[in-house]
Amino acid sequence: MSARLLDGKALGAEVRARAGEAAKTLPGQVGLAVVLVGEDPASQVYVRNKHREAEAAGLLSFVHRLPADTPEADVVALVERLNADEAVDGILVQMPLPEGIDALRVIAAIDPDKDVDGLTETNAGRLLLGRRGLVPCTPQGSMLLAGLALPDLTGKTAVVVGRSILVGKPLALLLQAANATVTMAHSRTKDLGAVCRTADVLCAAVGRPGLLTAEHVKPGAVVIDVGINRVDAPEKGEGKTKLVGDVAPEAAEVAGWMTPVPGGVGPMTIACLLRNTVLAAARRRGLEDPRGL
Ligand SMILES: NC(=O)C1=CN([C@@H]2O[C@H](COP(=O)(O)OP(=O)(O)OC[C@H]3O[C@@H](n4cnc5c(N)ncnc54)[C@H](OP(=O)(O)O)[C@@H]3O)[C@@H](O)[C@H]2O)C=CC1
Ligand SMILES: Nc1nc(=O)c2c([nH]1)NC[C@@H]1CN(c3ccc(C(=O)N[C@@H](CCC(=O)O)C(=O)O)cc3)C=[N+]21
Numbered sequence: 001m002s003a004r005l006l007d008g009k010a011l012g013a014e015v016r017a018r019a020g021e022a023a024k025t026l027p028g029q030v031g032l033a034v035v036l037v038g039e040d041p042a043s044q045v046y047v048r049n050k051h052r053e054a055e056a057a058g059l060l061s062f063v064h065r066l067p068a069d070t071p072e073a074d075v076v077a078l079v080e081r082l083n084a085d086e087a088v089d090g091i092l093v094q095m096p097l098p099e100g101i102d103a104l105r106v107i108a109a110i111d112p113d114k115d116v117d118g119l120t121e122t123n124a125g126r127l128l129l130g131r132r133g134l135v136p137c138t139p140q141g142s143m144l145l146a147g148l149a150l151p152d153l154t155g156k157t158a159v160v161v162g163r164s165i166l167v168g169k170p171l172a173l174l175l176q177a178a179n180a181t182v183t184m185a186h187s188r189t190k191d192l193g194a195v196c197r198t199a200d201v202l203c204a205a206v207g208r209p210g211l212l213t214a215e216h217v218k219p220g221a222v223v224i225d226v227g228i229n230r231v232d233a234p235e236k237g238e239g240k241t242k243l244v245g246d247v248a249p250e251a252a253e254v255a256g257w258m259t260p261v262p263g264g265v266g267p268m269t270i271a272c273l274l275r276n277t278v279l280a281a282a283r284r285r286g287l288e289d290p291r292g293l
Helices: 008-024 041-056 072-084 103-108 121-129 137-149 168-177 192-196 249-253 265-284
Strands: 031-037 060-066 090-093 157-161 181-185 201-204 222-225 229-232 241-244
Touching: 008 041, 008 137, 008 265, 031 041, 031 072, 031 265, 041 060, 041 265, 060 072, 072 090, 072 103, 090 103, 090 265, 121 168, 137 168, 137 201, 137 222, 137 265, 157 168, 157 192, 168 181, 168 201, 181 192
Parallel strands: 031 060, 031 090, 157 181, 157 201, 201 222
Antiparallel strands: 229 241
């Protein structure tokens, strides 16, 4: 058996197109501000992609680049300016922040109603309590991809490997909200293979290339690979690298459905960021959530 592909590029394009259509129905232009501190090469690529996709969807995109040695207080002051800026509907502070800047303090400065990353305590709390808020983009994108394979997760078993605030924890909450029976695994989990093999939906958000293999996968399972790892690729030529996930490619022999890396959860993350920005814009204008978003 070979797993069917859960295509994040194609679904992401649909989600972006719907976000663009919904943005057009709102008065004024929808604005997204991205803050990038320092020169992390991966972050630069992501921020460029976010800017390009936002503009392609008809949103205004403001990218604020600050040097790595910017004092925390200046980053916080920029966030506060963006909170007060009427043209800005969504604020994203790209992680990781340089050493010496406390990410929690910067995140805490973001207006929760502009927090399109869903990282503030307010939005994390809303998600926990099942109230309307802004849901982190990567977990949201993971759920949309899982939904292509299993439109109804009721009674299904789900295992989430990884318990970060950005991915693992919110993803487990979304799976629970969708009536799955959820297990969370992490670096202290005993017999990860046995735990993972219980999963109808197996989600990997770890950051270790190939940590999960065919042995971790229940036959026919839906595998959502959130991991984005840059590794050497000597087969492509000297000094070349490539992106791989947390799940070894041979797992596709056992899985029923699987997300590729690249082209899986990554593109969905950016699409859901645009979706969240349009949602935030509608709510800030006192309007209903746009239909079909
Ligand atoms: N596609 C996308 O859009 C995005 C992709 N990512 C990618 O997802 C991956 C995870 O990111 P993030 O959640 O931020 O990572 P973190 O480093 O914050 O968390 C990693 C988690 O994996 C767990 N872990 C580490 N080693 C093992 C192990 N051997 N067995 C089981 N669990 C383990 C850790 O456990 P413990 O808590 O015990 O330490 C931790 O909970 C990365 O590759 C990142 O690049 C991230 C964000 C967006
Ligand atoms: N505040 C904050 N919010 C984030 O959501 C956030 C962050 N910081 N820091 C880093 C992680 C990582 N992340 C990705 C987004 C898109 C791709 C993506 O588009 N990936 C493409 C490939 C891109 C490439 O070729 O490098 C793919 O998987 O197909 C990947 C990773 C968002 N993150």
